[in-house]
Amino acid sequence: MNKKLLIVEDDRIVAEDIKTSLLKLGYDVCGIAISGKEAIKKAEESHPDLVLMDIVLEGEIDGIETASVIRTHFYIPVVYITAHADDKTLGRAKITEPFGYILKPFEDRDVHSTIEIALYKHKIESMLKESEERYSSVVENAYDAIYIMAQEGLKYANPAFEKLTGFKGKDLNKDEFSLSKIVHPDDIKSVKEEAKKEKKRRERSNEFRIISKSGEVKVVEANTVIIGNNEEEKEIGILRDITERKRVEEELSKSLEKLQKTFVDTINALVFALERRDPYTAGHQKRVANLACAIAKEMGLSKKKIEGIRLAGIVHDIGKIQIPTEILIKPEHLSDIEFIMIKTHPQVGYDILKAIDFPYPVAQIILQHHERIDGSGYPAGLRAEEICLEAKILAVADVVEAMSSHRPYRPALGITAALNEVKKNRGIIYDAKVVDACLQLFFKKKFRFD
Secondary structure, three states: OOOEEEEEEOOOOHHHHHHHHHHOOOOEEEEEOHHHHHHHHHHHHHHEEEEEEEOOOOOOOOHHHHHHHHHHHHHEEEEEOOOOOHHHHHHHHHOOOOOEEEOOOOOOHHHHHHHHHHHHHHHHHHHHHHHHHHHHHHHOOOOOEEEEOOOOOOEEEHHHHHHHHHHOOOOOOOOOOOOHHOOOOOOOHHHHHHHOOOOOOOOOOOEEEEEEOOOOOEEEEEEEEOOOOHHHHEEEEEEEEEEHHHHHHHHHHHHHOOOHHHHHHHHHHHHHHHHHHOOHHHHHHHHHHHHHHHHHHHHOOOOHHHHHHHHHHHOOOOOHHOOOOHHOOOOOOHHHHHHHHHHOOHHHHHHOOOOOOOOHHHHHHHHOOOOOOOOOOOHHHHHOHHOOOOHHHHHHHHHHHHOOOOOOOOOOOOOHHHHHHHHHOOOOOOHHHHHHHHHHHHHHOOOOOO
């Protein structure tokens, strides 16, 4: 579709010559105006793609004033046509931001190139304007507070910034306004240190507290970037109110602490109940738990797994609570039937604890802590990978502690005998990596039971 052009020229003959040239070049001419008022009226009615404007017009308003109205009100690009003009007139013309000049007398190729360049510049400008308006709308309606800070003060703050801080209008237009006015006094030092530390990267992200104009303390997550250099340097920042999120996190943390305390209290109650019935194994579970945790740490297990092993360790024999006391404290070796009863304690322990919603597989570890990798263990005769790693660790710790300690039916065999036992059966009935970690603890790191 051909571009529509409006000609504004008070010399009718010149105007017709221009029209002829434009038609020859393939443009449509939507009208000719001989005065500023007529030009404004026709521009409003036909809304041309471009106006060719004579700088010197007869009448109440000249070409420059007319161009200013058309440019401002209708956003139509203007190209001036002039034969001559003094510096003062050209200075006035520049203020209207014309898209080009055509000097009289002119040739068709000059007119064509000037018009095409003007139309292209206007297209790019329109695209930029549309983009700016779109992003301006996003910023103005953003949920997060957005600001631009220069060395001389605050340059821009969106409505969300005003809502967050409580500062509005003239409060924000003052050059002396700065973020230090809203940052909590106790956080100013850390904010400045963070800004200094991250200055080379020209961007940073941190959290701090602010105090609104009404005195309300809020926690914000700040993301800022520095643009420009030296005196032109500006800081663009986004502040997100995370006060509620922090409150929820704090409540969750307290709930977790309370839950952990409940777990510990439950575990301690179970330990106390068992040790009241079997004084000879008093402390056995805690020592096993300590060694098992040390082995797990030596193997590089996560803190979560280590905590699970600790909890399982200090109640791993809780199933013995169902075994008659006379069998637990019997000062001689057990009969086959009595030993069968003892072998039920992993299953009983599992049955007791499986209903408790631990954050770790405590019941499963206890169920498997007497399993052996060759399948010779109990209660299920599991093999190798069928046994969870935590149970394999607990198995080695249990054997080492039990053999090195006194029992009703025998004196303590000593730590040397205990370590020789697991070393001899490394990779046979005990997991090789677990045994290696255990031996490393005793021989290289001088681990000792309390």
